[in-house]
Amino acid sequence: MKLRAIIFFLLLISNWSNAQTVCTAESKQRLESILEALSSSSFANLSPGELNVKIGTLFLETAYVEKTLELPGEEKLVINLTGLDCTTFLETVITLTRITQKETLSFEDYEQELELIRYQNGTKKDYSSRIHYFSDWIFQNQEKGILTDITSEIGGIDYPNNPSFMSENPQFYAQLTNPMYLEKIKQDEKAIQARKYHFIPKENIEKQEKFIQPGDLIAITTPLKNLDIVHVGFAVKRNGRIHLMHASSNSKKVEISQSPISEYLKSNKSQSGILVSRLIF
Numbered sequence: 001m002k003l004r005a006i007i008f009f010l011l012l013i014s015n016w017s018n019a020q021t022v023c024t025a026e027s028k029q030r031l032e033s034i035l036e037a038l039s040s041s042s043f044a045n046l047s048p049g050e051l052n053v054k055i056g057t058l059f060l061e062t063a064y065v066e067k068t069l070e071l072p073g074e075e076k077l078v079i080n081l082t083g084l085d086c087t088t089f090l091e092t093v094i095t096l097t098r099i100t101q102k103e104t105l106s107f108e109d110y111e112q113e114l115e116l117i118r119y120q121n122g123t124k125k126d127y128s129s130r131i132h133y134f135s136d137w138i139f140q141n142q143e144k145g146i147l148t149d150i151t152s153e154i155g156g157i158d159y160p161n162n163p164s165f166m167s168e169n170p171q172f173y174a175q176l177t178n179p180m181y182l183e184k185i186k187q188d189e190k191a192i193q194a195r196k197y198h199f200i201p202k203e204n205i206e207k208q209e210k211f212i213q214p215g216d217l218i219a220i221t222t223p224l225k226n227l228d229i230v231h232v233g234f235a236v237k238r239n240g241r242i243h244l245m246h247a248s249s250n251s252k253k254v255e256i257s258q259s260p261i262s263e264y265l266k267s268n269k270s271q272s273g274i275l276v277s278r279l280i281f
Contacts (some may be wrong), residue, residue: 049215
């Protein structure tokens with residue numbers, strides 16, 4: 001039975017797999033279908049935020065699946081459009097938005113753009129080159145000219161950001177048995193801790209949400225001392241209020257929150273506020 005499982009896994013990824021990329025036939029088919037749809041005139045002349053919302057809705061009801069990037073062996077560029085967690089949902093949509101604006105709608109263009117936003121300096125090298133903390137993801141993609149963190153501009157206050165969870169709990173990460181990777185993660189954590197971040201506390205969100213635009217990136221902060229961000233998604237407007245479009249671990253699918261984001265956070269003790277970023281082009 002174990003041999004059969006291994007053979008099945010190899011068949012699953014062999015539909016599109018090389019030294020750089022892993023993508024199942026089902027994901028590749030869905031991607032190509034979306035790329036064809038994005039070439040239509042209905043997606044032309046939309047802003048990055050408008051594209052985020054429109055493309056994001058194409059994934060509503062998609063299954064929530066976590067840890068799809070955690071494959072054994074050397075680091076692969078994983079493309080998975082059939083099972084998404086909150087971060088891979090956000091990365092998938094942003095990648096599609098950017099190649100739509102560039103009018104470069106091929107599988108190879110998608111690969112290159114996804115690698116650019118997922119990895120430090122835009123280049124996949126090994127496990128430690130992947131951006132593992134989302135506050136670092138925001139900072140690094142701002143440095144690449146992809147987005148801007150607008151939190152301080154719209155009423156954000158200082159956010160004490162001192163993530164250390166990965167280095168303190170390497171047992172949860174198979175790749176961190178490699179001491180070189182563990183040391184690199186520690187260095188990344190120190191770099192994050194040395195920066196200045198801002199957040200909008202959840203009790204202030206309703207007052208400040210008038211400054212949030214549909215398609216803005218929402219990163220939810222936490223009062224837990226060794227973590228930075230516990231959830232991410234996109235802002236969408238419903239009946240004049242800002243809601244969250246996200247891959248939900250509770251409903252196990254991509255959805256739009258029933259309640260406005262300010263109320264969404266109020267009942268959750270592990271969520272303290274939000275960072276807001278906006279794509280630029």
